[in-house]
Amino acid sequence: MLPTSTPSILQHNLRRETLPTSTPSMLQNHQQPESSPKRPSIWQRRVPSAPAVQAVDSKSGLALMWFRTDLRTHDNPALLAAARHPELVSLYTWAPEPEGEAAPGGAAQIWLNEALSALSRSLESLGSNLVLRRAHDPAQEVANICQDWGVQTVYFCRRYEPWLAKADKILTETLMRQGVRVESFPGYLLYEPDLVQMDAKGSKGHWGTLMPFLSSCRKLGEPRRPLPRPTSLPPSPPSSVGGSLQLVDLDLTAHGQGALTDRGTSILQAWPGFDEETALAEMRTFVGGSRLRNYEEQRGRADLPENPNSKLSAYLRWGQLSPQDIYWEVKKTGLSEEVVQTFERRLFWRDLAYFQLNAFPEMREKPIRTHYAKMAWSQDGQMLSKWQQGQTGYPLVDATMRELWSTGWSQQNMRMLAASFLTEFCNIDWVQGARWYEDNLVDADIAVNSMMWQNAGRSGIDQLNFVISPDNGQSQDPSGDYVRRWVPELTDLPDKFLHRPWEAPPEVLSAAGLQLGSNYPERCIENLSEARAACTAATLEMRRLVADTQWNDKDGYDIIVLPDGHVSKVFTRKDLRLTKDGKPAPATRSISADSDRGGSRRWGNAGRRGQKDQAGGTTKLPRHALPEGTSQPGCSAKEQLWTMLKQGGSANAIDLDSDSEV
Template sequence: MTRPALLWFRNDLRLADNPALMAVADRPILPVFVLDDDAAGAWKHGGAQRWWLHHALASLGADLSRRGVDLHLAQGDAAIIIPALAAAVGAEDIHVAQRFEPWGRRQDEAIATALKSTGRRLVRHRGTLLHDPHALRTGQGKPYQVYTPFSRAIFAAGEPAPPMDAPARLHPVANPPAGATLDLLPKRDWAKDFPKHWQPGEAGAAKRLAAFGTRALAAYDGARNIPAIPGTSGLSPHLRFGEISPRQVWHAAREAGATGSHTFLKEVLWRDFAYHLLFNRPEMPEAPLAEKFAAFPWQPNPKYLAAWQRGMTGYPIVDAGMRQLWATGWMHNRVRMIVASLLVKHLLQPWQDGQDWFWDTLVDGDLASNSASWQWVAGCGADAAPYFRVFNPMLQGAKFDPEGTYVTRWVPELARLPKNLIHQPWEAPPGLVRDYPPPIIDHAFGRARALAAYAAIKGETA
């Protein structure tokens, strides 16, 4: 008789192209998801992620049921729950997708050790990234610190293996134990509009990929920077929860053969690069990778932070992005850079505060991508934007939202303004703008102050 196995779902909530699932598809299995907030600590799922996870698990559970098995849900210490479940169903091996978050790696090692003492084993599969972070090295045998040579190395390595189809039928273990109900949805339904924008789950990911398609990829090089149009794929939350694999995305883009495919795949590779950084620099979510920034003279100000969070900074492109984030759990990538620059440079707020707000409000909140991106904007990460590059929010708005379509969608207070004033409403005649604040800080003053702060840690005179 074939021995049963435990299939531990974590960041791979899909059936197609799931190496851990394929390794046990012909055996009796108990599929399991464990919500372990204590192990994750500060990096437990944020509020928007929890909304997504609730629906993603419901979708995964339904997909599994149609194939003959039920998803077992549990909450608590996975280091206790997983070995106990393995013993209860007689599973000698537990199959999982690899994790690269520092807390997840520590937990995996502890669980692997505990299982080994009972004659069981934890089998980890590559299913969340295109390349293992510990395997890719420069010609000098060191981790990559710069994105461009990293991406070139991956392109030069050849095409990833083609994705695998989902199994048509799965086999349950005998007498599976009863699971729990997870309490993931918000008590106050601030996420009520999320379903207008998202369909969590593997089917939603497939629809999103299909809708992106050849036509969108053909226009991607230019359209990806325009927040008023759907010029990006919208796949980031599906990739974050593993409802679609990077191999599926890669091969779909290759098969489309559109002019923007290469640019799009470079964006997909940024996610791999972020995990490469996190694996080799596990302090990245908490500490600057550039050591000189440990002495940066941040000026924490709760009023500044709150105005930024609410989308009330007086800079329209920034406020539109922050309100889009609150309403949809997502923000256009170009706008993410603009809002982050205002917070850490004009306002001198610690990048960790912005990172934490994104972690709680983004449905695609991903520890590696989130922390790498915030450090990039702040100028303190690997291959970061120069700190002296301070985005001008008026020019950025005029360049990427010239008609004001994006701004007026999310900041309706400005809808009466002519487009030449949309991005600088303080210049409008009295009466055209109501209930909208003046700029929280003067752009020129904020820029000069940021440059002076940077000069201070370099030991220079601004």
């Protein structure tokens, strides 16, 4: 055993007592934020694996392990540290009120309910018990427990939503004033947002996009290796006996639009399990089998008997898997970079979403391109309702929306298709779509969901340069099995008309038992080209309002403010670029691709694959130049989404296989 004066290896590499505050908004403060204090990066060298981590000094007194989004016993650095005490209380607090609309939605609560039950069983197998509490103020609840039960040290894994990180910082200060020690650990991401350094001046218009972010992460070294599961846990003190609610008393699924008993049943039946053992088994099956090897070619297919995607996103969201688990499991295969690159980068997309959220804390509802708040979105509530219910009359759209409702999940390119339909054809605000997916995804993640919906709504850092046609299933559903599975009304329709039933002759519809407008809806949009043109016109009208301002550069690119006060032009779709006098801008080379992606129809104009945007660069924005009333900063440019998402993109969730989840 190491002497008490020797720093613990685990402490040195993982612990940080003072939690980071959220990145200040430049547009809110009108001044450059103070730089974060320099501290050793936990990623600069590889963390020793299990045996070395356990060779640490023991702790004294009662420890409290506060579970949040780390519902596992393996690879949990906070739990390993807490296990060194002679007594341990394991706590979970359900407190949706402080998070408001950002609290877990109905589908996520169904998952959470099962995950907590599984965690309780895992802890019991190790000799501990899970204490459940319902709280309106979780910080006060933890403080009260510490005082009532004599807790000496509180352990938890860090959260990275700015408002939650701020709450953790306040709690840490409160507990330390009470004489309670607080130790927090990373465990939710590969790289913590405040450790990733991106140079705005050298970004050339690509600040906050995937490839520069990936490069910055690589400079920090490889992620640490997964930590072991404790062989046993200390017993709980007698004072904690009877101090827990029953799981049913938390009243999970009582909140949100998806809180329906029959829906809960369908979601539960859609998944093999909700415990960390199932998560690890599913990960190993995917990585060790043919799906990872065929991922690049097949990930866009929604019609295969076995989904080609990993479907690990919910396990990541609730911490039943760590990203380190997946990263190193993939490395163990020895497969070439060419084979695993796209799948592996999904983990970095996830980290990037939290990097963006820390830079722009209001990105859940406010556009990063702040002037896009002036966009005149459609207020057609009936159209929105048809989209939500899978009753648009477009079979591919209806299939993915029904799958979402029934299972709490859909794969990457189908989420993107639904997002594209809502924002590019219905001209409905991306915020409406983001909220619906937040409430109906079991893996709903505020950071990833917001990042990808922003991009789909044209206001994000990576403005999407394509629109997916909702009536062409060549890429996603060539066999038609996906539509037939989720839209059974069309089961007997011939393949030729399956994705476009309005083109079927009356006798074909009759033979299939189909009557449009009766047992399957008529199209909610009859002319896609006209709808698309109207949406583009509305976007151009919004951009004309700022064409002659600092938010539009001479080549027609949007300008945003970076967190350090610099301004940068960001990728702007060619058909949306305007000169200073509001006229269409001359064509310039584009950074995204123009090649057709697996049958997805290209509605916008794009450059050819591999061409770089020549409009990069940043300048410092004088404080006095910031517009009055602006409260949201911006980020950076459109990068190489095409090389990453060859088969249909993703807009919102992170399914490990979607770049995020819509």
